[in-house]
Amino acid sequence: MLEIKSLRLTLNGKPVIDGLNFEVKEGTIHGLLGVNGTGKTTLANLIMGISYPDEGSIIFEGLDITRYTISERARMGITLAWQEPARFEGLTVGEYLSVSRNLDSTEIDNYLWVVGLPPAEYLNRAVDASLSGGERKRVELASVMAMKPEVAVLDEPDSGIDVVSLPHIMNGIAEMSKRGSAVLLITHSEEAVRVAGELLIMCAGKIVNSGPPREMCQWFKNNCSTCNHVGEPSYEGA
């Protein structure tokens, strides 16, 4: 569905994404685990078209979209939930969920319920600083779901989340997958990757291993806790 081929990006003379290859498969949740600074958010930005690679290609359903704009990719069904979602003064939660397509009130209510936000309480709230970090992330996830994307890239939707909000976030991600979206879930959390069907380990701009989440978590602990290679290529041939 979405193929990342030999992607490279160099910033300030250092390779941030270094010949990265992987594929996002239809209806699957792919976890992406890696320590800070390994290029996960940069990868998310490249997939969404916020920045462009120096080399390599991004293929979506057979089409090379490497140079497509953000809007063009979104219209094809690719979207991104930011780690720190933007806040919008004057825009209500209901309106925010409807920006991608016209939704009736039942649909909006449904998306809010999935992430554990009672519509009566949240529909007319502004998507501004009055929402807590957890509430904002849940609204972001609901807005991604409302778009019915083919591929959703979720950049650490679980970071900084309280224990009450976390199950709702995880429920939202699982529900999105059930409804047919492929998900690339960037995370630091072992708990979060339990919903994934496959876990990719990223280090120094590369995918260094991939496989079943439980197995990969153990591999990550064994190999990455002592790794000093942040920002440099490592695990060649892993």
Added chain:
Amino acid sequence: MIVVKEYEAMLEAYGKAGGNLGALRNKEVGNLVIHRNEVLSANEVEGIRIETEKTEAGVNIYFLVEEGAKTKYPVHLCFGVLPKEGLQEIILRVEAQADSEVTVVAHCIFPNAVDVIHRMDADIKIGDNAKFCYQETHYHGEFGRVKVIPKARIRVGKKGVWQSTFTLIEGCVGMLDYDFELFGDEKSVSELLVKAFGKKEDDINIVEKIHLDGKEARGLAKSRLVLSDNAKAVVRGETYGNAPFTRGHVDCLEIVNGEGVIARAIPLVYVNNRQAKVTHEAAIGSIDNKQLQTLMARGLSEGKAVDVIVKGVLR
């Protein structure tokens, strides 16, 4: 006969501008309609007294909210100049007596203005424990030759509440010289908000001053501006914490969306009491990139995303 024609013309312009015509025709709703210096309609309701006096260039108005009065519906004011040229000077004296509560919705209409001046000079006294909400919305044409000069001095009594919103986002601003100064007594709560959309050669000058004179008084001076083309604006937000436990804030956001735009913000926060606290935040710049990218990642074009962000800021 001329008055009837002017009244109908004002109502038509008011309706076209999105005003609530039903409110002006409803006897249960207090209203005052003035075209240039002609009072076309004045409807008092229980607890509201409106006295007017025609002057050469406008109207002197005395607006009284009686003690303890709480109006069922907002009172509607409609001021305007329909011809291309004209001068309108409104001298407004407002007295909201103790324990009263009212919302006043004012519409100022200048749809055909080529050379129009609208001046308002208001002296407003909000009594103890009274609440007064004032919403003024302007509808200007596309010619951008209106000079709007609203000035107000507002005194808010103990535990009194003042909330005002001045909105000028339809048509071209022309020249706006807004100057509101407020004095808050003990435990009063005051908010001044200006929203303006500057286009073409618009020239916007905003002064919001809040003096927190009484213990535990609170105040917010807020402004939201979007500037495009060659519009220029300067916003001066000032808050003075003059008494113990006063809390004030100045909040200015100016979005710059044009090559020839000049935007300035000059916040002033002043405290002369060690237990007072006033803060400010001012942001001037282009559309926030993250907001833009977020909306584009939901499928909106860049232009449409800018519209959504601008409308939100000015809402």
